[in-house]
Amino acid sequence: MKKIQKLLIPKGVRVIVISDIHGELNLLKELLHKVNFKDDDYLIINGDLCEKGNDSIGVVNYVMDLVVSKPNVYVVEGNCEVVVEALVNENPALINYLCTRKNTIFNEWLGKLNITVNEESDIREVKNILMSYFSKEIKWLTELPTAIETEDYIFVHAGLEDRENWRQTDRKNAIAMPEFFNKSHRADKYVIVGHWPVVNYSEEAPSNNPVIDKEKKIIAIDGGNAIKEAGQLNAFIIQRTTSGDTFSYTYVDHFPQYEVLADFNANSVMQGGVTYPHYYIEPVERMKGFTVCKQLGTNELLHVKNEYIKQLESGEYTVKTDISCAQLSVRNGDVVSLIDGSCAGYDLIKKDGVEGWIEKGILLELEKKGNTIFS
Known part of the structure; x- marks a missing residue:
């Protein structure tokens, strides 16, 4: 470099x-x-x-x-800044990137100009437009x-x-x-x-x-x-x-904060989680709330929350998204973030940056941050 x-x-x-x-x-x-x-x-x-x-x-x-x-x-x-070089170098693959990815600085720039891009758009024309209005930002990013x-x-x-x-x-x-x-x-x-x-x-x-x-x-x-x-x-x-x-x-983070109203002691057997790249699982034993699954690729046994298990048309099983398979111990008065409160029996929380499950019904939402603006 x-x-x-x-x-x-x-x-x-x-x-x-x-x-x-x-x-x-x-x-x-x-x-x-x-x-x-x-x-x-x-x-x-x-x-x-x-x-x-x-x-x-x-x-x-x-x-x-x-x-x-x-x-x-x-x-x-x-790597996200270097994408700007695809524009400067007139890489035609950038057009497909803009058509398939909504949240990108290019589409934000184009949106300010009320311009939309489709598969037939010409990369040189897009470059000329953006360089005309946002050359300062583009130059800064490339340097x-x-x-x-x-x-x-x-x-x-x-x-x-x-x-x-x-x-x-x-x-x-x-x-x-x-x-x-x-x-x-x-x-x-x-x-x-x-x-x-x-x-x-x-x-x-x-x-x-x-x-x-x-x-x-x-x-x-x-x-x-x-x-x-x-x-x-x-x-x-x-x-x-x-x-x-x-x-x-x-x-x-973006999550609402809650106060814990009662102690909860985690089951120490429930550890780990499913994350990239090992999303495929094989159910072994269905239990109340969780299913013991073998994680393909690691062969680890994990307790996956039932609501997060997904069966594909091929018959294979996967998880709907990255998910904790651990329980967390919390104490009365702790402040935690609620990630998912929609599942049966347990809430998915974050405590000090760590994700895990606790028993449902022991959280009280704190006053929301509101629309505080930090200049």
């Missing part, structure tokens, strides 16, 4: 890393408010500002403004660095190749490499990535929280926002100190 930005981050400051915003402007503003983002903080946006959410224009313009108005805001390109290198960290959207000179990593891999947390690298510093939802790495109850491998020096922070139904937007926080950096994180 050619576009590597060098950055000096002094000791004594806070570094806030956010990735995979995916057009969710309100969540981004809420998250920056939650971490109390200030001018002396360093903010790293680690790729995928746009696509998939419903306000990619808003996110791109907001971040562009932050880069100008704040002293220490830096942005890395992700983003592929990686930011500091004394102790490398910020890159997807990962690095396991090679002696990490700078020789192919750009396509840097922005789109799958499951980097399960791989390795030979850089002599922490590599912080997004791109691959961390819930895909979960072995016990599905967790959307950042994960750290201190031995391999890999930190993965993609909370699955706008990708996973129970996803969240994470902020990974590095506190720089002379005695060594410390790590923490927080998150925001």
Whole structure:
């Protein structure tokens, strides 16, 4: 990769890393408010500002403004930003992309101009129109660095190749490499990535929280926002100190919050979850509320909520979406998010970023956030 930005981050400051915003402007503003983002903080946006959410224009313009108005805001390109190059290079495949994907910055731009695209649209004409009105944004997106290198960290959207000179990593891999947390690298510093939802790495109850491998020096922070139904937007926080950096994180999501009214003790046998790419299952024993299933591809036995089991026309079984197969222990007074309250006997909740089931009837909805706007 050619576009590597060098950055000096002094000791004594806070570094806030956010990735995979995916057009969710309100969540981004809420998250920056939650971490109390200030001018002396360093903010790293680690790729995928746009696509998939419903306000990619808003996110791109907001971040562009932050880069100008704040002293220490830096942005890395992700695979979703690189899609803009398909427009610049007049790739005809982009027309099919626009016809099949509603939530994309291109369709948002075209919508502002009251223009719709169909299979017969000409890519050169689309390019000329968008370049006439949005050349500033397009230029900014195409000039983003592929990686930011500091004394102790490398910020890159997807990962690095396991090679002696990490700078020789192919750009396509840097922005789109799958499951980097399960791989390795030979850089002599922490590599912080997004791109691959961390819930895909979960072995016990599905967790959307950042994960750290201190031995391999890999930190993965993609909370699955706008990708996973129970996803969240994470902020990974590095506190720089002379005695060594410390790590923490927080998150925001769209789910309503509830107070727990009674203790519930999880069945420790119920663990794990079904997530990408192992969605196919084989029912073994149907029980009240859940069915014990063998997960094809891993051969693990999981308790899948009956409402989430789907039989295909072929006779095979799968799950309707990524789903936790774990129960969570909660205590009276805990505050949790409700993901699904429509199932019999149990509610699907998120507690501190972890998804699982609790007994139905012990939740009280808290006052809604309302329409709070964070500027």
